[in-house]
Amino acid sequence: MPTVDVVDSQRKKVGKVELHAGLFGAAIDGPLVHEAVVMQQASARQGTASTLRRGEVSGSGKKPWKQKHTGRARAGSIRSPVWRHGGSVFGPKPRRYDYAMPKKKYHGALRSALSAKLASGEILVVSDLTIEKPKTKLLAKTLTHLGLSAKTLIVVGEGRLDLERAARNLPGVKLVKPEQLNVYDVLRYDMILIPEREVARIQEAWS
Numbered sequence: 001m002p003t004v005d006v007v008d009s010q011r012k013k014v015g016k017v018e019l020h021a022g023l024f025g026a027a028i029d030g031p032l033v034h035e036a037v038v039m040q041q042a043s044a045r046q047g048t049a050s051t052l053r054r055g056e057v058s059g060s061g062k063k064p065w066k067q068k069h070t071g072r073a074r075a076g077s078i079r080s081p082v083w084r085h086g087g088s089v090f091g092p093k094p095r096r097y098d099y100a101m102p103k104k105k106y107h108g109a110l111r112s113a114l115s116a117k118l119a120s121g122e123i124l125v126v127s128d129l130t131i132e133k134p135k136t137k138l139l140a141k142t143l144t145h146l147g148l149s150a151k152t153l154i155v156v157g158e159g160r161l162d163l164e165r166a167a168r169n170l171p172g173v174k175l176v177k178p179e180q181l182n183v184y185d186v187l188r189y190d191m192i193l194i195p196e197r198e199v200a201r202i203q204e205a206w207s
Contacts (some may be wrong), residue, residue: 001025002118006125006196011146014127017196020203024118026111033116035101036109036183043098051091054079106183110206113186122191124148129156129195131166139166143173143193150190155181155198178202 002025006015019025059079067074081089117123124146131138143152151172156163158177167173176185178201186192194202 004118004123004125006127007146008127009129009142009145017125017199019118019199020207023111023203023207024114024123026108026115028116028119029108029112032105032109033112033183033187036106036113037187039099039101039106040182040184045097047095047097049092050094051088053089053091054081054087057085057087059085107206109183110181110186113183114181117186117192123194124191125194125196125199127196129154129163129193131162134162134165136166136169139163139173140170143170146193148191148193151188152191152193153185153189154193155202156195157198157201179205181206 001018001021003016003018004024005013006017008014054077057079059077061077061079064075064078065072075083077083078086080086114123126146129142131142143149152174154163154167154173154175155178156175160175164175167175172189174185174189176182178198181202
């Protein structure tokens with residue numbers, strides 16, 4: 001089983017914790033991870049772009065002038081796409097971009113992403129993550145002591161409103177619950193910070 005050091009708030013080693021081999025020691029499958037990221041990004045698209053077709057723009061349906069003997073090109077409607085203020089031909093309409101991939105494949109992609117993070121030393125397990133008050137500066141100070149100056153993903157369970165409030169105004173810091181871990185966030189953030197007690201919950205949710 002893979003193991004990782006457990007550190008205190010000053011990043012001093014205080015122990016080790018064993019990680020589930022199937023979750024943190026899986027083979028790294030780049031194409032599968034890419035597929036999961038594309039799916040997440042597509043699902044996040046709003047799809048609200050909208051244009052007016054020729055039947056929706058304002059204007060009369062009357063033929064502007066007679067068909068022949070005017071010296072001008074034939075025209076059937078002022079709402080024609082070739083006219084100024086005319087309708088769009090193939091412009092976008094509101095639509096959904098989201099789709100789903102099989103759960104087993106997505107779980108495999110997450111296992112691959114977590115394994116890659118562990119292999120590159122980008123997972124930090126801390127014995128405890130507490131702050132005296134739900135203040136942004138206190139959490140920022142704690143992260144600085146841990147040597148986390150880059151984008152950090154913190155995995156915490158229910159009932160940690162103090163950390164949630166403190167992290168709201170910290171750029172580059174995001175909190176997720178163990179069951180909310182996802183491939184995009186795992187890859188997007190430079191470091192993953194996990195309190196020791198949350199390791200078991202992560203492994204229970206995704207193993």
